[in-house]
Amino acid sequence: METVKHADHYNRNLECPACGKKSRFKIWDRIQIDKNPELRDKVRDLSLFRFQCPKCGHETYLDYDFLYIQSNLRLVIYYAPGGGDVTNMHQSLQKPEYEFMKAFRYRLIRQRAQLLEKLAIFDAGYDDRVIEIMKVMIQSFLAAQASPIHASLIEFTHSESGDAFHFADQSQQKSGMLPFNDSMHQTYQALERDLGEALPPDDMLEITPQWAVSFVKDHQDLFA
Template structure:
């Protein structure tokens, strides 16, 4: 179920206060219009009614997309309790009568870029665990070919023309691009099939990928 409440926001520019709707829980089956508003970032934007200043408001939320069997909890600086709760969760976070779909993929993300990336991966019907492993191998290849460059982050990315690739953030606020290979994706999926079948983690990131790789070796 979707759940929201209003909070008072103060503009950091002029100090004017105004209402802001905080979505504690988003269910795209109940409110399909929220699906695009989450992806555009509109649900996290507030515009000052006086000076027109646009502010990004970061707040925790559960994003549930039943048709994709996915539940993502965006919570900045996630405490251990939130992670444990997510692992054990079998129902809607706000209604025990609403059971999660069989095989529902549960994830916890702690920053907005990772949240948006998970949604993009979801839209392309990929497995974020395989994507994360693919990024790990990509980083290893780049370090071999361009050892002088320091890679800070890699994101699954979609261009304006609809094609997907990996966006690479380098030290010094520089950005690059690398090809997304469906062949590599399929190979990794096959290689790590057993390990992934036994995995039940909810935070899927670089540390998770390194741990899976170590188990495989």
């Protein structure tokens, strides 16, 4: 059966890694939530990428490049886990017909965990530039405790039970959580106000933990 290519997705024959049976699976090139609102939650719970073999029931998750657009969040994500170049895709969105997206955030993301965290940050109504900087500050705070915690991982989460930062010190096998409480929100607002124009443009593609470390180092006068 030939592959039928649509404007935003196509079907591919996939071979089950467990039993070898081939079956069809829908691959999404472009996920537009305005057009397909039912995909919003399927991206966040990863069910859109779950492949279940119809013969043996084996489940696996596929990781592939796609474009994600959600207008109510003013958000465009280039998800490219394979390390591909997104230049052509980015240039295609600069055409006149996409003028309405000029004020959108554009982000390039390479890892699934980072994709889910970015979506959580934007769903909660926060600026990922400020959140990444807060994670650097939390890392320093934890390391300065009487019993230091050297958090190798800090992740923002958003749920009905509340927003929080989860951290893990893999060397000591320690983990914990800091709720995004009123005090934390005040810190966020102060950073958002005080950093002002020092922050990079909102369409800067890569806002990562590494970027945040460099930003704090280069702007230490703003954190005194």
